[in-house]
Amino acid sequence: xxxxxxxxxIVLIIFAITxxxxxYSTWGERKVAAFLQDRVxxxxxGPGGLLQPLADAVKMFMKEEIxxxxxxxxxxxxxxxxxxxxxxMTGVVIPWGGDITLGGQTFNLQIVDxxxxxxxxxxxxxxxxxxxxxxxxxxxxxxxxxGAIRASSQMISxxxxxxxxxxxxxxxxxxxxxxxxxxxxxxxxxxxxxQPLGFVIFLICAFAETNRAPFDLPECETELIxxxxxxxxxxxxxxxxxxxxxxxxxxxxxxxxxxxGGYNFPFQHELGLEGNWLTIVQTIVFFMKVLGFVFxxxxxxxxxxxxxxxxxxxLGWKVLLPxxxxxxxxxxxxxxxxxxx
Amino acid sequence: MSIxxxxxxxxxxxxxxxxxxxxxxxxxxxxxxxxxMTFFAIAGHYLLLSAxxxxxxxxxxxxxxxxxxxxxxxxxxxxxxxAEPHKKPYIxxxxxxxxxxxxxxxxxxxxxxxAIAPSNIAxxxxxxxxxEQLGKVLFNQFLLPFEISxxxxxxxxxxxxxxxxxxxx
Numbered sequence: 001x002x003x004x005x006x007x008x009x010i011v012l013i014i015f016a017i018t019x020x021x022x023x024y025s026t027w028g029e030r031k032v033a034a035f036l037q038d039r040v041x042x043x044x045x046g047p048g049g050l051l052q053p054l055a056d057a058v059k060m061f062m063k064e065e066i067x068x069x070x071x072x073x074x075x076x077x078x079x080x081x082x083x084x085x086x087x088x089m090t091g092v093v094i095p096w097g098g099d100i101t102l103g104g105q106t107f108n109l110q111i112v113d114x115x116x117x118x119x120x121x122x123x124x125x126x127x128x129x130x131x132x133x134x135x136x137x138x139x140x141x142x143x144x145x146x147g148a149i150r151a152s153s154q155m156i157s158x159x160x161x162x163x164x165x166x167x168x169x170x171x172x173x174x175x176x177x178x179x180x181x182x183x184x185x186x187x188x189x190x191x192x193x194x195q196p197l198g199f200v201i202f203l204i205c206a207f208a209e210t211n212r213a214p215f216d217l218p219e220c221e222t223e224l225i226x227x228x229x230x231x232x233x234x235x236x237x238x239x240x241x242x243x244x245x246x247x248x249x250x251x252x253x254x255x256x257x258x259x260x261g262g263y264n265f266p267f268q269h270e271l272g273l274e275g276n277w278l279t280i281v282q283t284i285v286f287f288m289k290v291l292g293f294v295f296x297x298x299x300x301x302x303x304x305x306x307x308x309x310x311x312x313x314x315l316g317w318k319v320l321l322p323x324x325x326x327x328x329x330x331x332x333x334x335x336x337x338x339x340x341x
Numbered sequence: 342m343s344i345x346x347x348x349x350x351x352x353x354x355x356x357x358x359x360x361x362x363x364x365x366x367x368x369x370x371x372x373x374x375x376x377x378m379t380f381f382a383i384a385g386h387y388l389l390l391s392a393x394x395x396x397x398x399x400x401x402x403x404x405x406x407x408x409x410x411x412x413x414x415x416x417x418x419x420x421x422x423x424a425e426p427h428k429k430p431y432i433x434x435x436x437x438x439x440x441x442x443x444x445x446x447x448x449x450x451x452x453x454x455x456a457i458a459p460s461n462i463a464x465x466x467x468x469x470x471x472x473e474q475l476g477k478v479l480f481n482q483f484l485l486p487f488e489i490s491x492x493x494x495x496x497x498x499x500x501x502x503x504x505x506x507x508x509x510x
Contacts, residue, residue, distance in 0.1 A: 063377025075370075116472060117399035130377075133409070137416050139368065145416060152413045155407060176472060 006107050014111060018091055023053040024247040025294060045167040068231050079135020080232065080239035086128040087246040093117040094253045095179045095253040097263050097283035100276055109283065110179055117178040118166060121254065122159075125209060130157040131243065132211075132218060136228030140303040147227030150309065151218035154208055157316035158215075162205035164324035165198045168331045169258060182262030190261040192265040197327045199259045201320055208316070211244060213301040216307055252293035253286075260289055345389055352389070357381035370416045373408055381403045394472045 027042065027049060034041025042049030067073055095111035114120050129152050131171075136148025172194045173181050185191060191200050208215040219227030229240045256262060264285035273281060307315070355378065362375035380403045387396035479487050 114393070116393050116397050119394070123397050123400040123405055126401055126409075129409055130412075133412055133416070134374075135411075149413060149417055156409055156413075159406070299387065339429050 003105075004010070006102075007111065010109065011109070012109055012252075014091055015088070018088065018246055018249060021249050021291075021294075022242055023057070025245045025249065026241075027052050028294070029096070029301075030300050032294065032295065036302045043335075046246070048268065057238070060235050063234040065234040065236070066141060066231075071140045071231065075134050076136035076231075079131050079133075079138060079228075080236045080243070081131070082134065083128065083131030083240045083243040084246075086131065089124045090121055090247075090250045091253070094250070094257060095182050095251075095262055097286060098279040100279050104315075108179075109279065111173075112127055113177060113179045116176050118170065118176045121178075122163060122166065126155070126159055127291055128209070128243075128247070131240075132228045135232070135240070136218075139228075139231035141231050143224045143226070143230045144228050146228070147218045147220075147224050151211065151228060153218060154211075154215065154312065154316075157313060158205045158208035158320070159318075161201055161316060161320035161324045162209065164321070164328060165195075165201040165205065167260075168328045169195055169202075171331050171335065178257055181223045182257055182264065185261040186264045186268075187277050189263075190259065192259040195259065195327075195331070197323065197330075198266050199255075201324050202258065203255060204320060205314075206255060206301065207297070208312075210247040210251055212248065212297055212298075214304040214305060214307050215312065217312060220306060223292070230257040240289045248294060249290065252290045252297070255293055256286065256289045262286060294317065348385070349389060352385040355379075356386070367463045371413050372411070373415060376405050376411075377408050380408070394475055 014188050018153070030052070031041045031049070033039075042052040045051035045055045064243060067076055080319075092111045093114055095108075095110040095113075099106050099108055101107075114304075132151040135149045136144040136211055138153070139145075159281045169181075170176060173184055173191070175181060181191070218224075219229060224230070232240060261280035268278065268282065271281075273280075276337070359375040359382065361376035363372045363379065366372050366375060372457075380399065384396040384404075386398045387399060
């Protein structure tokens with residue numbers, strides 16, 4: 001078969017899986033929240049509330065769509081589109097599994113292996129804030145504007161610590177390609193062994209970048225009604241909320257690829273599996289790890305209270321940034337003593 | 342024409358149109374958004390020249406960080422009024438001359454740029470823009486200018502932090 005066609009099919013499958021996981025994350029989040037608060041959670045639509053996401057989608061589509069008359073119409077529509085676009089673009093460089101052989105041809109389950117994969121990821125993440133900023137500003141609402149401004153300053157602040165945490169990782173792995181990082185962890189230990197501090201910094205920054213509690217200041221409902229999406233209704237609101245779930249899923253995938261061995265698992269070559277079967281098991285293991293981190297996102301959200309805004313900024317600039325610099329310094333020193341540079 | 346030529350013309354068209362939009366649009370927010378479009382078109386040009394690293398860094402630094410701050414300031418100060426005070430004619434002439442001189446300097450520099458092209462990438466044409474090549478050139482041949490420019494950035498950062506301190510003596 002044509003390699004391009006195969007790539008197109010892989011793109012479609014990953015697109016569908018991303019949307020499916022994001023859809024069922026909404027259900028999962030409500031179930032986890034219910035469990036942590038000693039409630040039942042959604043249980044009316046389908047067995048165990050499994051059809052709840054469908055009902056939510058129907059509700060979102062059927063609601064009246066309101067564009068405020070004093071808003072900037074085009075930018076108002078553009079905001080959620082950019083949020084959704086940048087959220088979906090990040091999945092391109094993630095290695096979802098190893099090679100698969102079909103009819104004598106071998107395909108990789110990664111959409112494209114960029115040799116600057118990490119930088120691509122970082123670039124797309126840094127563009128994600130535009131959706132929120134443009135949407136919040138175009139609404140012509142004070143609360144939306146405050147949410148947008150909070151989102152932008154928060155993202156800028158935490159991107160720095162995140163980038164520095166990644167630099168330490170790049171120092172130990174010596175590559176910018178996600179596929180190579182994952183393959184290196186097959187031979188040695190998972191990267192969390194080498195970069196424990198970097199992992200903690202990256203994890204905290206991932207929470208901040210996805211605007212999840214305890215960092216959900218941009219949409220903090222007790223102060224700002226709905227933050228940047230106060231004026232949004234119908235599926236445009238749905239896009240904003242959906243983009244957040246996609247971001248959460250992709251961030252979990254990135255964390256797993258960077259620090260937890262990606263699709264590798266211990267003793268995978270002693271199982272006696274080969275070729276396609278090994279790849280399938282690896283992909284299943286990868287998704288289990290990713291869903292574990294998605295659960296962690298829920299768990300934190302329903303456990304910790306929200307930060308105050310000055311606490312958030314202090315944490316970003318006065319704790320995480322120096323820690324990330326110290327991490328780079330320690331990494332460099334260790335590598336020097338071990339004779340790796 | 343080959344496909345890369347089509348892409349080149351398309352990107353140049355987008356870059357020029359959005360650069361003109363930066364100057365001519367009345368709302369500062371539209372100016373910033375068009376400037377982001379320009380940066381994307383230029384990043385596309387870098388990709389055509391197989392300089393992926395430069396393209397990625399261009400997007401991260403300019404579109405991802407600097408323009409976010411621009412947009413942040415414009416939104417926070419609510420600069421969206423179209424009735425900006427008209428500048429005096431002599432100020433316009435001065436700025437025109439200054440920008441013209443800057444352009445002449447840039448063109449002059451770029452014409453001479455070929456003379457100092459790094460020597461060790463000439464024999465590796467395929468991977469000019471890769472991270473490995475760029476790193477080797479920057480940290481061997483151009484180490485001193487690289488470090489000096491980083492010190493320049495550091496001093497600018499220290500200056501900005503000092504100015505933003507509330508209780509200046």
